[in-house]
Amino acid sequence: MNANGSGALEGAVVAVAGAAGPAGRATLLRLAEAGATVVASDADAERLAQAVDAARYAHGGATVIGDTVDLLDLNAAKEWADKTEKEFGRVDGLVHLVGGWRGSAGFTDTDPADWALLEKLLIRTVQHTSLAFHDGLLRSDRGRYVLISAAGATKPTAGNAAYAAAKAAAEAWTLAVADSFRKAGGDQGPAAAAAILVVKALVHDAMRAERPNAKFAGFTDVSELADAIAAVWDRPAEELNGQRLWLTPKP
Numbered sequence: 001m002n003a004n005g006s007g008a009l010e011g012a013v014v015a016v017a018g019a020a021g022p023a024g025r026a027t028l029l030r031l032a033e034a035g036a037t038v039v040a041s042d043a044d045a046e047r048l049a050q051a052v053d054a055a056r057y058a059h060g061g062a063t064v065i066g067d068t069v070d071l072l073d074l075n076a077a078k079e080w081a082d083k084t085e086k087e088f089g090r091v092d093g094l095v096h097l098v099g100g101w102r103g104s105a106g107f108t109d110t111d112p113a114d115w116a117l118l119e120k121l122l123i124r125t126v127q128h129t130s131l132a133f134h135d136g137l138l139r140s141d142r143g144r145y146v147l148i149s150a151a152g153a154t155k156p157t158a159g160n161a162a163y164a165a166a167k168a169a170a171e172a173w174t175l176a177v178a179d180s181f182r183k184a185g186g187d188q189g190p191a192a193a194a195a196i197l198v199v200k201a202l203v204h205d206a207m208r209a210e211r212p213n214a215k216f217a218g219f220t221d222v223s224e225l226a227d228a229i230a231a232v233w234d235r236p237a238e239e240l241n242g243q244r245l246w247l248t249p250k251p
Helices: 022-033 045-058 074-088 112-139 158-188 205-210 222-234
Strands: 013-017 037-042 064-068 093-096 144-150 193-199 244-246
Touching (some): 013 022, 013 074, 013 112, 022 037, 022 222, 037 045, 037 074, 045 064, 074 112, 093 112, 112 144, 144 222, 158 193, 193 222
Parallel strands (some): 013 037, 013 093, 093 144, 144 193, 193 244
């Protein structure tokens, strides 16, 4: 994709869930730069508005809109997907950036309340966005469902049991979406793709400013994540579908 934004994302309509955080901001900027219409959602209306404004100002003429959507409500997620496709005539992607973390000093210190929270944030939002956007992505000629996951899902640690288990469940659900796309494609191969981008953790400029001596070894900068997200549209659906794409060394 060249600097003027022409490429696989030119004219695409991409929804971004969990768009108000640092990763969301970077992703909105990158997608807008690539020529996509970006439909962002987050539970925090004020932070979402700031993220949307930043992407609009950075790329004059870009269409970037924000919706406050309760992704724990399946009907609300479906309404968001239907509204997006109706308004723009298509939907070509859902990028899932809804996050959250809880951990403990050791395994027996795990608080079951942490699981209750993470199950909502990291699993249920994946279930609802994928169910809501599945058919619209199949109607696209370049549909992509992109989950951001963590290396801990592959190699859990004692103090991260709830987080790692939630991420692993989200990965399994996304791979089921990929299988659905594969089956829908039949002999022609999948027209849409579901893929997982795996990071150790994310880092951004404010974190570096707060901890100037920290190495952040193996971390992925949010701008690098945004580039990797945009790049999934450059790969054929058949090659991409069902893949875990590692942005950090495998544990």
